[in-house]
Amino acid sequence: MADNADHIDGDDNEDVRAQQNLIKIKLKSSEGGIYECGLTAAKMSDLVKNMVESLGTDAVVTTEPIILGNEAVTDAALKKIIEWVEFHWDDPPVDHDFEDEKDRRNEELSHWDKQFIDVDDQALLFDVIAAANYMDIKGLVEVGAKHICSKIRGKSCQEVREMLKITNDFTAEEEDAIHKENAWIYAKD
Amino acid sequence: MAQQLTQMMASLDTIDVGEEADRQQPKTYAKDSMDRFGDDLCGLILSYLPLKHRFPLECVSKQFRRKVFESVVDIKIRNQLFGLKGNTSADIIGVLERVAEKCPNIQLIDFQSRKGSDALHMFPTISHKFPHLREIYSGLSDNSDQWLPVLAPLITRDECNVYSVDHCHRLSHLETALLNYVFDSTSDELLVKNLQHFKF
Numbered sequence: 488m489a490d491n492a493d494h495i496d497g498d499d500n501e502d503v504r505a506q507q508n509l510i511k512i513k514l515k516s517s518e519g520g521i522y523e524c525g526l527t528a529a530k531m532s533d534l535v536k537n538m539v540e541s542l543g544t545d546a547v548v549t550t551e552p553i554i555l556g557n558e559a560v561t562d563a564a565l566k567k568i569i570e571w572v573e574f575h576w577d578d579p580p581v582d583h584d585f586e587d588e589k590d591r592r593n594e595e596l597s598h599w600d601k602q603f604i605d606v607d608d609q610a611l612l613f614d615v616i617a618a619a620n621y622m623d624i625k626g627l628v629e630v631g632a633k634h635i636c637s638k639i640r641g642k643s644c645q646e647v648r649e650m651l652k653i654t655n656d657f658t659a660e661e662e663d664a665i666h667k668e669n670a671w672i673y674a675k676d
Numbered sequence: 677m678a679q680q681l682t683q684m685m686a687s688l689d690t691i692d693v694g695e696e697a698d699r700q701q702p703k704t705y706a707k708d709s710m711d712r713f714g715d716d717l718c719g720l721i722l723s724y725l726p727l728k729h730r731f732p733l734e735c736v737s738k739q740f741r742r743k744v745f746e747s748v749v750d751i752k753i754r755n756q757l758f759g760l761k762g763n764t765s766a767d768i769i770g771v772l773e774r775v776a777e778k779c780p781n782i783q784l785i786d787f788q789s790r791k792g793s794d795a796l797h798m799f800p801t802i803s804h805k806f807p808h809l810r811e812i813y814s815g816l817s818d819n820s821d822q823w824l825p826v827l828a829p830l831i832t833r834d835e836c837n838v839y840s841v842d843h844c845h846r847l848s849h850l851e852t853a854l855l856n857y858v859f860d861s862t863s864d865e866l867l868v869k870n871l872q873h874f875k876f
Contacts, residue, residue: 592724610707620717632721635710640729644736652709653737665735671774672731672758 501577508576512539513552514569520562521552524569528576529553532568533623559617567615571603571627578626596633604634609652715743723747727775728758734778750784751775753792765795769802776805786813800827813849849873 508525514535515521526544530536534555539547547553555565581591596604606612616631639647648655655662705712713721722730722744730744757763757771768791776782785806787796796814803809812830849872 608708613708613710613712616721617713617717620720628717628720629724632724635721636724639733640725642732644732644734644740647733647736652706652711653740654709654711655736656738657735662735665741669731669734671771672728 504577510544510548512547514565515552515554516562516565517556517558517560518562520565522562522565522569525573525576528569528572531572531576531624531626533625535622555618555622557618557621559614559621561611561614561618563611564614564618567603567606567611568618568622568624568627571619571630572624574599574603575626581626592629596630596637600630601634604630711737711739715739719743719746727751727779731778745779746781748775748779749781750786751779751782752786753789753795755789755791757791763791765791765798768792768795769798772799773802773805776802781808782806783808784811784813785809788813796827803827 504527508527510526511523512526512529512535513521514524514529526539526548530539535553538553560568604612604615606615612631612634616628616635619627619631635651638650642650647653657665710718718739719742722733722740723746725733725744727748730748733744734741736744751772753768753772755763757768763771772785785799787793787799793814796812809830812827814827
């Protein structure tokens with residue numbers, strides 16, 4: 488662990504992170520709702536983090552809310568997102584080593600995350616995922632992705648279309664050709 | 677004159693509305709439809725599926741077809757590949773060939789199972805179908821001589837008995853029963869300089 492002085496800007500130090508999370512900043516949804524969020528939690532969004540860094544923490548705390556202009560960032564989605572980052576802000580930092588990343592990708596969601604993301608309203612679920620993607624919150628996008636994959640695993644393409652309300656833009660011939668190309672995988676023995 | 681102008685404006689209006697509608701149309705997806713996601717997000721979501729479960733989804737939509745195999749970067753050969761029973765080496769190579777057609781970005785193939793390492797000797801015939809292959813995990817076996825000179829630079833992990841590691845410059849993980857293979861027989865020089873994990 489290189490504890491060089493240049494590097495201690497708060498992000499690596501647990502106490503500083505906890506302290507900084509007591510500082511509240513305001514986030515504004517595309518519908519105009521304004522919500523408070525701890526600074527460390529909010530910075531789990533790379534979009535917010537970059538804004539805070541370019542504007543300076545003081546400016547962000549004292550002035551206007553940060554505007555999240557993407558239409559997926561509805562009031563309901565932003566509330567969910569704040570709930571998620573406020574729960575996860577003190578997670579250990581993500582290791583980008585290949586093996587670890589593979590393990591993490593294959594890891595099941597925690598009980599909390601499962602309950603969090605199991606949203607009946609599919610429009611809201613997609614808003615949360617698209618908004619997390621826009622705000623660049625990689626951990627939350629991953630939670631959404633794993634949730635969707637757990638639902639479509641082992642399903643036929645028609646079942647997946649119905650579940651996720653996807654339009655079939657293939658002609659019958661095109662679809663047939665793909666089925667034929669992949670027929671070998673269903674042919675056991 | 678005024679009437680003309682009004683008419684002109686009215687027609688301009690109509691044109692505007694028409695263009696607006698044309699531009700908007702492809703963008704208005706139902707909020708609860710995954711059609712609303714762009715290719716990147718769609719691909720990212722599908723990247724969490726095991727390879728076997730991706731094949732049935734290729735025909736969901738054109739977007740799925742574009743994205744579903746893109747994130748496949750590694751494949752592990754198991755004794756029962758995709759639940760296909762009784763794999764011979766030729767079957768395994770056949771499956772790999774089909775996988776190569778669908779998944780253009782494979783970087784790593786893990787041949788460490790028994791059937792997998794048996795199939796390795798046939799792999800050079802199709803290795804050109806994996807343009808991005810950077811790594812092979814192998815169990816080097818008796819027939820190594822035939823393929824090792826071709827594939828050795830790609831091998832980064834090996835278990836079982838090592839017959840010839842001297843081409844495997846990038847070997848980082850090794851499990852072996854015979855230590856003397858790891859050193860040059862005349863100079864006693866260590867042959868695998870990038871080793872990070874070693875099991876004896």
